[in-house]
Amino acid sequence: MAKADKGYFYIDQTCIGCGACEHACPGKVDAIARVEDDFLGRFVVDEQDCINCGVCIPLCPVLCIHDARADGLLEGSGGYRAIAELQAWAAAR
Numbered sequence: 087m088a089k090a091d092k093g094y095f096y097i098d099q100t101c102i103g104c105g106a107c108e109h110a111c112p113g114k115v116d117a118i119a120r121v122e123d124d125f126l127g128r129f130v131v132d133e134q135d136c137i138n139c140g141v142c143i144p145l146c147p148v149l150c151i152h153d154a155r156a157d158g159l160l161e162g163s164g165g166y167r168a169i170a171e172l173q174a175w176a177a178a179r
């Protein structure tokens with residue numbers, strides 16, 4: 087699969103930190119990591135590494151992994167900003 091400029095997948099704040107997605111993400115890609123110092127142990131997708139394979143989505147028990155393209159977040163100019171804001175929110179926890 088060709089690498090997109092950026093990944094479109096993101097994890098929202100309802101992540102329960104189970105880690106299933108991290109194991110699903112292809113080994114050499116390794117785009118999912120636990121947010122450091124997050125007291126809930128949540129995970130985040132690094133949009134620079136994600137290859138948009140979608141393998142992680144069906145493994146999430148709380149359905150908190152999303153494809154920004156399907157969510158319409160890329161319409162207009164707010165798509166990547168929305169993802170970046172979510173990741174900044176997670177990183178700041």
Ligand code: SF4
Pocket residue numbers: 093095110111112115116117118131135136137138139140141142143
């Ligand atoms: S879509 Fe694929 S590459 Fe991106 S975070 Fe999920 S499993 Fe990893």
Ligand code: SF4
Pocket residue numbers: 097100101102103104105106107108128129145146147148149150151
């Ligand atoms: S599978 Fe879902 S709930 Fe579990 S760590 Fe990943 S995003 Fe969070």
